[in-house]
Amino acid sequence: MFLTVPKDVINYHNPKCIDMKFLSINRNVIAAVVLSLALFTFSCKKESSEKNASMSEAEATEYSSESMEAESSYDDVQDISMTAADEEGLISAGKPSSDNTAGRPFPFAKLRLRIGAKAVITVTPDDNTYPKTVTIDFGNGDTCPDGKFRKGKIVMHFTGPIRHPGSVLTITLVDFQIGRAKIEGTKVITNLSENGNIKFSVQVVDGKITFPNGRGYTHERLKYVKQIEGGDTKEITDDVYSIEGRSQTKFNNGVVITLNTEEALIKKVTCPWISKGVLKIKINEHAFLLDYAYPNDGDCDNKALLKWNGKERIIVLP
Secondary structure, three states, X not given: OOOOXXXXXXXXXXXXXXXXXXXXXXXXXXXXHHHHHHHHHHHHHHHHOHHHOOOOHHHHXXXXXXXXXXXXXXXXXXXXXXXXXXXXXXXXXXXXXXHOOOOOOOOOHHHHHHHOOOOEEEEEOOOOOOOEEEEEEOOOOEEOOOOOEEEEEEEEEXXXXXXXXOOEEEEEEEEEEEOOEXXXXXXXXXEOOEOOEOEEEEEEEEEEEEOOOOOXXXXXXXXXXXXXXXXXXXXXXXXXXXXXXXXXXXXXXXXXXXXXXXXXXXXXXXXXOOOXXXXXXXXXXXXXXXXXXXXXXXXXXXEEEEEEOOEEEEEEOO
């Protein structure tokens, strides 16, 4: 979680354009809420009929842990890709001539601090033109400087510099694994910014996660992140973002979890938590609403109100 935005995430074109990883719905929060709901849902089933209980509390806990790990892995792929995109864009943006020679391999110095020197990075075409493909090949696997084990390839296709309005970054995973999880699918990040207002869409297509124990799930997601305050100043601390979207996760035991924003989630850069908005969470046939405005109607706090069937429960966010 974060309280402030480090200087090194400020964009080279626009000092107000922060790294996309700071705009994600915190996966630990969602996983914790889903776990709470799963335990409630399946314990109720257990009480009503032991034979009809489709998942034990221990299983619900393990599924939630694996879900959080896999979702974090998708965000990790996005963070790596956006770091690569920013460093690739530096060349095209125009640096001093000694650093902007066509055909010169991109150094990806910041990316290397995270993934190390063993991964092979190729750029095609290796010049300042677009479209362009950047491939990071981890080979048969390596534990990177950030402590995470990665293997396989991340293939990124750019229609243009990702920070330019209209540009699209398509991320494809080839035999890719991070930690224990094998991650499949395509992630598409589109820059929808206009008139100086920052907006991105993030879509996961044909997502699939598989763990060594054989469990896993498929995942689809579409999210829109838009700046709604602070765009007319040079300060970052007054920036506020709106997050809307929908995702569906289908576990291979038949459990389906759907997340949908009933009211846009409001994320202030200076607050560690989402401060406003309503998220609808559906686990199979059970529907819940999570109201982030509770109890202070948009002020920064770590509480939200869970509602279902006329009942309410206060959730403390991690």
